[in-house]
């Protein structure tokens with residue numbers, strides 16, 4: 001892995017300039033240094049997954065949700081898909097983005113660089129789930145700082161497409177915290193224990209909600225048979241949105257007991273935090289995490 005996160009010699013200077021990562025005179029733009037650092041670090045995690053897909057299928061198909069300006073997609077394509085580089089992987093990179101202007105800009109940039117295997121869908125993550133423009137096999141689903149529940153939609157997308165790998169860096173998570181707040185009286189009544197203190201001050205409930213969201217996501221993925229690792233993306237300077245969730249599933253290594261155990265923990269945690277308080281799974285949060293799991 002490139003520990004300095006500077007542009008690599010084989011990376012296209014012209015592309016980095018078009019993405020405004022490098023200035024016109026080839027210097028690293030101060031504002032985008034952080035983005036480059038994040039994306040380069042992420043590439044280090046994605047590269048072995050690409051190689052696995054290539055070894056199994058002779059190609060790799062990536063879908064990047066909440067693509068924004070598609071820094072990740074372009075740097076990924078430039079490094080691993082483009083002709084002429086040492087580590088060649090054929091396949092596609094699809095960016096999904098709700099903002100039409102960003103989609104048009106990225107499509108134009110891909111055309112100008114001859115990146116034929118890149119495409120961009122002007123759609124929400126949820127809408128893209130049923131798009132006819134997707135490749136028939138999806139190997140890797142990524143979502144880098146996709147807003148709020150877009151990360152959950154990306155997880156649903158990966159589950160529905162049976163994608164073996166997910167690489168997620170969640171963004172702000174407001175929804176679970178809001179739901180926790182509305183479940184406050186219930187939670188206080190049910191939890192006659194010191195953990196009820198987490199509901200006492202809004203800032204603690206908000207931060208707890210953010211952490212809880214990623215714990216629930218990890219359990220959800222484990223319950224579906226994925227091996228999940230959670231680390232920090234880059235240094236602590238970006239602590240608020242710095243959690244990297246990498247999940248991989250090998251069809252040969254299904255572990256029913258571990259999956260059941262994760263599902264039991266997921267259900268218990270939803271119950272304990274008041275997110276499943278009607279016992280009917282009609283709560284949208286409970287539904288989101290439990291859909292497709294056998295005890296749901």
Ligand SMILES: C[S@@+](CC[C@H](N)C(=O)[O-])C[C@H]1O[C@@H](n2cnc3c(N)ncnc32)[C@H](O)[C@@H]1O
Nearest residue numbers: 066067068097098099124125144145146147150
């Ligand atoms: C914080 S930006 C991150 C962009 C890019 N992944 C990156 O890290 O540079 C989040 C992007 O997700 C898009 N977005 C938000 N919700 C979305 C959704 N439900 N479906 C698709 N895109 C979404 C926004 O328009 C925005 O461009």
